[in-house]
Amino acid sequence: GAGVSQSPSNKVTEKGKDVELRCDPISGHTALYWYRQSLGQGLEFLIYFQGNSAPDKSGLPSDRFSAERTGGSVSTLTIQRTQQEDSAVYLCASSRDGNYEQYFGPGTRLTVT
């Protein structure tokens, strides 16, 4: 079946601009996660959704980062006033629910110039 999809695959933006990253989870998966991976920090957790609710937002690095999920499916991660340190690969994962294995999408490579 179809895996997790993310768009865009690459995004180049200027410092100070806002960006939106999209994730479409595996059909039927109620849990959705955002992570980011950068050379210096490895793979870091950002936020977890169960359905449309976000019980764990503990990984969001600042109030410039926000995420929402609608219809228990697609999620959008928004970064406002982007900074160069936001440059990373943003990965979305989904699982049947919060207690099962997580499957990753292909990621969005964000470059802030």
Add this chain to the structure above:
Amino acid sequence: QKEVEQNSGPLSVPEGAIASLNCTYSDRGSQSFFWYRQYSGKSPELIMFIYSNGDKEDGRFTAQLNKASQYVSLLIRDSQPSDSATYLCAVRTSSGSARQLTFGSGTQLTVLP
């Protein structure tokens, strides 16, 4: 102290040999353990998960878990050049609303033809 530790490698093994990858974790409340394979420029791919002490085999892969020693390993039998990748150990501690994975920094494996 890092929560999930892996030898960064690089680890080189000849084709056909057994590759042994190790991971230790600090949180005794950790309940679920995962191995992901990541090729350069690609997203992590789930290859094994283990929830109970002991061994779990899937094809050429065996995951081993020892909760008393806080140790999890991955054995790759009959290693192939296509196994050359970075292997990420991930641990989930289901505490309260947290369902995130905590990742090690990865072990780079090279299988020499």
